Amino acid sequence: MKTLHKLVALLVVVVLLLPTTACGQLGGGGGELTIGAIFPLTGASTHEGIDERRGVELAVEQINADGGIDGRDLKVIFEDSESRPEAGTDAAHKLIDVNKVPAIIGIFSSGVTLPAAAYAQEQGVVMVNPGSTSPKCAEVGDYFFSTIGLDHLMGSEQAKLALDEGYTKAAILVPNNPFGIGMEEWMVKTFEENGGEITTIIEYPLAQTDYRAELQRLFEGDPEAILYTAYGEESKILTKQAMEMGAEAQWIGGYLTMCTGVADPQTVDGHIGLEPAYHMPAGQAFTEAFKEKFGEEPGGPFSYLAYDAAWLIALAMREGGTDAESIKNALPEVAKGYDAATGDLEFDENGQRLEQPYDELIYTDGHVELYNQ
Amino acid sequence: MLAFLIHFLVMTGIFAIVALSLNFQVGLTGLSNFGQAAFMLIGAYTSAMMYMAGVPFVFGVLAGMVVSSIFALIIALPSHNLRADYWAIVSIAAAESLRLFVNNEKWLAEGPFGIRGIPRPLSSLFGDSYTLFYLVFVVVCLAAVYFALERLNRSPFGRVLRGLREAEDLMEALGKDVFRFKALAMIVGGLVAALGGSLYAHYITFISPETFAPDVTFLIWTMMIVGGSGNAKGVLLGALVITLLNTSTRLLKDYLYLPSSLVAALRTLSIGVLTIGFVVARPQGILPERRHVVSYGKEEGGS
C-alpha cells in the first residue's frame, strides 16, 4: 500500500513536470526576435494595461510590415503584472531568466515598475517604461529608460494649472506609493512656491473598497480645489463617495484619462486636468491606425507611450544590435531621429524623457476633451 | 529550460524550509499557527535591511531569527491556553497587524513601497552561474533544517510536543510546563521560517508587505497538508508539488494559450481545490506520519 502511494505521488509530479520538458521552443525560434512586455492586464490598472498592450501590438504589426529587424520578425511575450509588484517582479524573472529577452517594455505603476526594473538593471536587460513617473525612475541605472515624463514635470504643471485657474487653497489626494509620493512632492513644492496654501495631504491606501474616512479628512480644511491623481478603479470609488458625501471643490487631475477612465461619468463631470499630449501629426496617425485595428479610440496616453517604446526598441535593434547592451547604447541616438506619437522624445543623461508636452483637458459629457480656458 | 528548473528548485527549497517550520508547530505540536507569513516577513526584512546597511549576511539572518523568536513569544503569551480555532484567529490577527504596521510606518522599511534591489550575497563571485550557487546554498540550509528538526522530533523534547498535541491535560498532569513547551515550539518554528524569509528576500531581490499576505501562509499550509502533516519527508514532497503548481502556471499559459487574466485565478483555484480534496479524502497527506512505536525503555522507528 505504501509503495502504491509513492507511485501515485511520483506520477503526479511527473505529469506536472511534463510541460517544462517542451520548453525549448520559447525564446523565439525560427529567426524571430523576442522581447518582453509586462503590463497590468488584471487588477486596478487593467484599463491602462490593456491600452499599453494594444499600443505595443500596433507597433509590432507596423514594424514587421516595415521589414522587421533586418528581415527578422519581432515578437513580444506579454506578461501580466496583476497591478502588483510581486507579480511584476515574478514576470520580470520569467522573461529574463527563462525567455532570455534583451529588452522589456513595462510596466505601469511606479510601485510595480521599480522592483522589476531593479532586477532588469542588475541582469543587464534593457527596460523601457511607458507608464511610471516616480522621480526614483531616474535612479535605476543605465539600462532603464522612460518614454513618459516623470513626476517633476507633471506635478509642477498640475500645480501651475490650479494657480492659473485662480485657486489658492488646495488639498492633495494621491495614492500611497512611489508614483503618488512623487506627484505630491512636486505639486506641493510648486503650489507653495507660488503662494498657494495646501490644506491637507491624503495618501490613500491602494486597493480599498471604502475611502470615506480619507475623504472626510481631505475636505476638512475647506479646500477650493483638489489636486489629485488616482488609479482607475480607486478613482472610481473616490469620486463616487466624494459626490455622495456632498463634498464640493474643483477637482484637478494628473493623467486625467486614468482618473476618469472607469468612473461613473456623473461623478467626474467638470474635472479638469493634464496628460501627455498626443495631438501632433504622428500621434494622430497612431490614433487612426489604432481605431482601424481595434475598432475604438485609444483609452489614454499610455497606448501612445507604449507604442513609442516599442518603436524605439526596434529602431535601436536595427541600428546597433539585438543584444541588451547594443540596444542600451543605441536608444538615445535613435530617439533623436524618431518622430514620436507623443511629441519630441529625447532621453536625458539618466535615460528619462527630457521634455513632455501636456494637454489641458476637461471631462464633460462622459468624455475627456481639450480645455480652453 | 535549465534556468527555469533551477529557479523552481530554489523556490521549492525556500518554501520547504518554511513548510518544515510550520510542520514543527502544527504537525508535531498541534498549534494551529496561521501567522507563519509574519515570521517570514521578519526574517526577510531584517536580513535585507541589515545587509544593505553593511552588516555581513550571516549576522543579518541570525538577527532575523532573533527578532522572530521574540515575535513568536508575543503570540504564544496570550494564546497558550486557547483552543485551536482561537489560535488560528489570533495568529492571523497578529500577523496582519504586524504587516499593517510595516506597511504604514514608512520610516521603518519604506512602507508599502517595499525594499527593492536587495543585493544577492556573493553575487560578484559567481556572475552568470549565481542561481546555481544559490540553489546549492538553499539545499544546504534545507538539509541542515531537516536534520535539526528531525533530531528534535526524536528527542524527549519532541515526545513532549507530540504529547501536547495528543493529550495536553495528560502532559499537564505529568507536571510539564505546557506554556514553556508551546512557546519553545513556536520559537523554533518561527526562527526557521525567518531563515526561509531571508533566503527569499535575497533571491527575489524585492519584498514588500504585500509579499507576506495571508495567502502565503495558506500556501504553506497546503504544502503541509498535501504532503503529510507530521511527516517531514511528506512536507518536502508537498512543497515540491505546490511550488510546481505555483511557478509553472506563468509558463504554462504560453502553451495552453490561456488568457493572461485567468492564470492568477486558476492558480489559486487549483490550490484551494487541492486543499479540500486532501483534507476530505486523505487528511494524512501523501506521506502519512510515521507512528513511533515505543516499547518499554526504548524507542524504535516503525510504521
Next chain:
Amino acid sequence: MGSALLGARCPVVYLIPLQPAPDLEEVDVQITQLIFNILTRASELALIGISLTLVYDLLDFASFAQNSFATLGAYLALLFSVGLGMPLILAAVLAVIITGILGMLTDRAIFQWLRESSAFIRMVASIGLAQGIRSMVQVFWGGQIKDYGLGVQEPLTILGATVTPIRILIVVVAGVAMLGFHLFLHRTNLGRSIRATSDNRELAEATGIDTERVVLYVWFLACAFAAIGGILIGLETQLRPSMGQVILLATFCVVILGGIGNVYGAMVGSLIFAAAENIGIAINIGGFQFPVRYKPALAFIVLILTLLIRPSGVLGRKES
C-alpha cells in the same frame, strides 16, 4: 465637510478620563451621523456574523468560508440583475436562495465526511473552500470591480446626518432579516428543532429530531444570511472577489465578542464592534486622531481585549 454639516455639533466622547473641560475638542462628526455609520457597518457585519456563529454552534468549527459565501451571494445577485436583466430585488432573493442551496451542497460534498474529524480539520477544509470560492468568482467574473449599476446616489440629510437611500435600505433589510430570524427560531418547528439541537444534540436525537436534516437547514440559513450580507456590502460599496475576505477578521471578532454560537451575541457584538471602529476614528483628543490607516488593527485590539477580559464574549458562548 465642515460646511456641509447642519445642526448642533457634539462634544467629544472621552473614552479615557483626561484633563478637565477647558480644551474640549469637538468631534468633527455629527452624533447622528456617527450613529448612522455605526448602524450601517453593524448591519453588514451582523449578517455574516450570524452565519459564522450558526456554523460554529451547530457544526462546532470556525468556518473561514462564510465570508466567501457572502462574496458568492453578491456576485450571483450581480449575475441575475446586471447580467440577466432581472429587477434587483428578485435577483437578490434568488441569489440568496441559491447560495443557501450551495451551502447545503457543500455540506453534502465536504463536511458530511468530516463529522468525526476534529474541529481543526473542518476549519482547514473551510479555508481551502474559501480560497476555492474566491478563485472561482475571479475566474467567472474577473478581478475588475463591478457594481449593481445603481449609479450615484443623491445624499439626503436626516437629523443632521448625510445618508444615501441605499444605506437606509441596508439597515432596514438587516433589521428585518434579524427580526425574521428571531421569530423563525422561536415560532416555527424547524426553529425549535434547531435550538434543541444546538442546546443538546443527543437529547434532540432522542426526542426524534433528525439532526442531520437540521444541520442541512442550518447550512442553508447560514449561507443565505451570508449572501444577504454580501449583497448589502455590494450595494453600499462595490463588488470584488476579495470583498468577503477583507472583513474576515472583523466578522470573527464580532462573533467572539458576542459569544461564539450565540446568534444574539453576533448582533450585539457587531454593534459594539462598529461603535468601537467609528468612535475610534472620530475621536479628536487635542489634535490626536487615531490613524485611519490602522483601522484594521482595531479588530485585533478588540479581539485581544475580549480574550483577555471576557473570553466567553458579552452574551456568553454556548457550551458545545
